[in-house]
Amino acid sequence: MTVFGTCSPPRTEQAGIPSPSLNTKGLKRSSRSRHPDFGRIIWTIVNRSNALLPGSPNYLALNQLLEICPPAKVPRPLQFATYLAFGLQTMASTTSNGLPNGSAHTIRFIPSRYDSQDSQQSATRLILAVRPEWASPDSKIEFVRFTDGITNTLLKAINKKGGWSQDKVDSEAILLRAYGAGTAVLIDREREAQNHALLMKYGLAPELIARFNNGMLYRYIKGRVTTPDDLRKPSIYCAVARRLAQWHATVPCIPSSPSPLTNGVSRGATGGDSNDGRNGHVDHHHHHDAARQLATQALIDNTAPGKLAPNLWTVMRKWILALPTATPEQRARQSELQEELDSLVKQLSQRPGLGDNGLVFAHCDLLCGNVIVLPPQSSGPPNDDNDDDTPSVSFIDYEYATPSPAAFDLANHFAEWGGFECDHSVLPTRSQRQEFIQQYIESYYNLLPGEAKVDRKAEVAKLNAEVDLFRGIPGFYWGIWALIQAIISDIDFDYASYAETRLAEYWAWKAEADASRAASGRELPLRERRWCQDEVTEMKLRHTISGRTISTTPQR
Known part of the structure; x- marks a missing residue:
């Protein structure tokens, strides 16, 4: 099977045989991959310069092929070279100068899988696909398991x-x-x-070396x-x-894939799950x-309406639509959450804010496990207002x-300061x-020279008020997420x-926003008390926490 995204053509594209024109006429659904020029058409589309720019004839031709042939047989455009789908065709000439060992290049796709039941062998095959020199007699490949949770298995x-010194071993690690x-x-x-x-292009992510059927x-x-x-x-x-x-301030918001059938609910079909895309009750x-x-x-x-999709609101809509509806209780819960989302969209989605049309390229999952403190004197990109005496951090895991x-x-x-235990006292x-x-606003506007004359004190006050308005939305977001996890997860x-x-x-949060809590005479919950607090009185608050505990840490 062809390794898409590399320079190696399929066997039909050998010496002296010209690349075919990208004419897909005659390639009927019934013929599928039996079409004599099928492999050559795919290889030509993938390897021609700028061939997959959105809206180009070759991009449309490839989408036509994907309609004709099962997605399992033909990788999506992003499996060939991810950067092409968003016009990042200049990436080959840029550098990932932000992180200790990054470099940019065309992203390979490896037609192979990681198998948790055959972890060592399947992982070794994937590593040797990108580092064949590691098969040398003086090499010794080892794997360190970082986490094994619902969202991913992570091996170093x-x-x-x-x-090789330890520093060299770490600098070459994958x-x-x-x-x-x-x-x-x-x-x-x-x-x-x-x-x-995209983050590689801006020096904010490590080098993405390759993708494979169920990972990267x-x-x-x-x-x-x-x-x-540490976060505190x-x-x-x-x-x-x-x-x-x-x-x-620097990373642009980008639209979704041009092909509707690679978006939203249908994306799970090519998402590369470890269970081959079988997502419980969801029809894919x-x-x-x-x-x-x-x-x-x-x-x-x-x-x-009027906002670039996908966005925070579309993600929550997609998740709510994926909730189970087999019982009256489940249908009532889904309907309730739909109504709440509609209300939130009306209240919050059209508010003015930083970025383009009130949207920024957001991480949306900055828990402690996704924040890395870089070593002193790191070669990471400079941060304004930073000096040698202050730490630098980087973010990982961009799935949300x-x-x-x-x-x-x-x-x-x-x-996330409270961790998965939801310790509201901290x-x-x-x-x-x-x-x-204050630190955020200073850095944000320092990176936008044209906005240097902005009243930064006023901007701090505005963002403070906006964050206050949004303080309840993470609970809504991750609450829906966890309802789905309760259906699909196989961890304890x-x-x-x-x-x-x-x-x-x-x-x-809603009870404070609509004043229903005060009207009913109920006590102010700990989380809301902490949010209103001016100074840190952590130990006093800890004594007021209820006996609720969560015994295991889930993985996102």
Whole structure:
């Protein structure tokens, strides 16, 4: 099978045989890959310069082929060279100068899989596909498992080659990321790869070396993963503020794939799940009902009219539509969440904000495990307002990244100070949020020279107010996420209870917003008390926490 995205043609494209014209006439659905020019057409489309720019004849021709042939037989355009789908055709001439060991090139696709039942052998095959020299007699490949959760399996592949120092071993290390079972209903894996390629262009992600059927390979970032305690340290949260401002100020929001049938609910069909795209109750039969899929996608994309899709609001709409509806209770829950989302969209989606049309390229999952403290004197890109005495951080895992109001990205990060245990007593106080947002605004506008005359004090006050408005939305977002996880996950965690915990945060916020809590005389919940607090009185608050605990840490 052809390795798409490399320079190796299929056997039909041998010496002296010219590349065929991209004429797909006669390639009927019934003929599928039996068409005599099928392999040559695909190879020519993939390897011609700029062949897959959106809207080009070759892009349209390839989409026609994908309609004719099963997606399992023909990789999507992003599996050939991810950067092409968003016109990042200049990436080959740019450098990933942001992280210790990044470089940019065309992204390969390896037609192979990681198999958790044959972890060592399948992982080794994937690594040798991109590092064949690691098969030398003096090489010794080892794998370090970082996490094994619902969203992914993450392995660090190292070569303890004779004569290499530990620093050299780490600088050459590769991370293997295999997608978790069923997660295509939650995560658009092609969009994730697009995000990674885009961030590479701006020096904000490590080199994406290759994609394979159910995952990706990328460079290891040397550094230390933070803990929830770290996020609450001023030196760290100011570094997070600077890096988040860099994301929001420099990385453009990008639209989705031009082909509707590679968007939204149907994307799970090519998302590369470890369970071959079988996502529980969700119907992902390839093109089984194209009209229904297109109608559903139109509904999703129009969630927030006038906004670039996908975005925060379309993601939540997609998730709500994926909830189970087998019982009256499930249907009532889905209807309730639909109504709440409609209300939130009316209240919040059209508010003015930073970025393009109120949207920035947001990470949307800045929990401690996705924040890396870089080593001192890192070769990472310079951050304004940073010096040698302050730490620098980088962000990993871009699977949830999407255009979003900046206030949501900040509010979501603040919610993560409590960890998966949802310890509301350690969430940032008003003064801590103020310090974070001041650092963020300074860095954001320093990266926009044309906006140097902006009243930054006023901007801090505005963003503070917006984050306050958005403080309940992360609970809504991750509550829906956990309801789906309760259906698709096969790990030992009570996602149903976690969903109710997160949704309770949303309901508490709403009760303050509409004044229903005060009218009823109910006590102000701990999370809302902490949010209103000016100074840190952490130990006192800890004694007021209820006995609720969550015994296991889930993985996103």
